[in-house]
Amino acid sequence: MKFKESVKAILYLFPALLIIGVFVIYPIIKSLLMSFYADYDFFNDVVHRYGFDNFIFLWNDPVFHKALKNTFIFVLGVVPISIILSLWIAIMLNSITLLNKFFRAIYFIPFVTSVVAVSIVWRWIFHSNYGIMNYFLSFFGIEPIQWLTSTEWAMPALIILSIWKGLGYNIIIFLAGLQTIGDTYYNAARIDGAKRWNRFIHVTLPQLAPTTFFVFIISIINSFKVFDEIYALFDGKAGPSNSALTVVYYVFDKFYGEWNFGVASAAAYVLFLIIFIITLIQFYINKKKITY
Incomplete structure (x- = not known):
């Protein structure tokens, strides 16, 4: 009984969780990774190197x-x-x-x-x-x-x-x-x-x-x-x-x-x-x- 109630609750929450995941959680994770892009090819979406170059740039x-x-x-x-x-x-x-x-x-x-x-x-x-x-x-x-x-x-x-x-x-x-x-x-x-x-x-x-x-x-x-x-x-x-x-x-x-x-x-x-x-x-x- 509890399993069925849990599944029903998850199904009700799934649309909201999907929206939050796509429009909130994913952008947060993606922007965190992008802050460490030291050499990034935007048009091909290829990262050649990671590093702290962006933070060093901000410091200066x-x-x-x-x-x-x-x-x-x-x-x-x-x-x-x-x-x-x-x-x-x-x-x-x-x-x-x-x-x-x-x-x-x-x-x-x-x-x-x-x-x-x-x-x-x-x-x-x-x-x-x-x-x-x-x-x-x-x-x-x-x-x-x-x-x-x-x-x-x-x-x-x-x-x-x-x-x-x-x-x-x-x-x-x-x-x-x-x-x-x-x-x-x-x-x-x-x-x-x-x-x-x-x-x-x-x-x-x-x-x-x-x-x-x-x-x-x-x-x-x-x-x-x-x-x-x-x-x-x-x-x-x-x-x-x-x-x-x-x-x-x-x-x-x-x-x-x-x-x-x-x-x-x-x-x-x-x-x-x-x-x-x-x-x-x-x-x-x-x-x-x-x-x-």
Whole structure:
């Protein structure tokens, strides 16, 4: 009986396993092998030599170094601000009783909207002459900023767009976490004379620690993988003079632009290793500092 149930379960799972094997597992294995292709004939699909040439190339490639630097700048610019803003907005939304579902939907719309559509809108917002961003800045006496054509402001423009785009998801997750905090904790804190700020520090933040940890992990991984926003915002380029070049865009350019599959695969696995190490560190800190 158990054998028949196992066979039936395998038959049900087989279509999904087939798709995962063909479109996920096989590309992972193939790209890992390609990262060690030192001499590869693409047209005949023949590997003449394996080695670490692609990783050595990355080690000495200043463009890859710039992509790594820009990626870390992007992550450091997006993740903390996004988490702080989304937590603040989630706390405000959690206190609203009238039309609360409407406001939550409004904040979630940017997350589910097409990146291309969002980027087109933001290209107009960042327009040097007619953009609404420079229009508002003019009220404070600030001269028009070349957001998308200046090497100095391309990355800040990308960071602003990415923060706005990802707020909705983080807000929903924080709202779910806030609703699990019972009123008993807040009532006890009020009885002890705790003010609003003290209740936030000593009740809300500790109770939200697991949720914050989850949002932090997801935000870091997504930020390291940024690509769509760059491609759409800068019209298929990595910003002026590669000022918004990230590792994923570097992989894309090497793979589809130069057909250098070995270097692209090696760069992808370097990024994977970076994310993996950072995630391990986060989980280690989680075990030490966060109580569920």
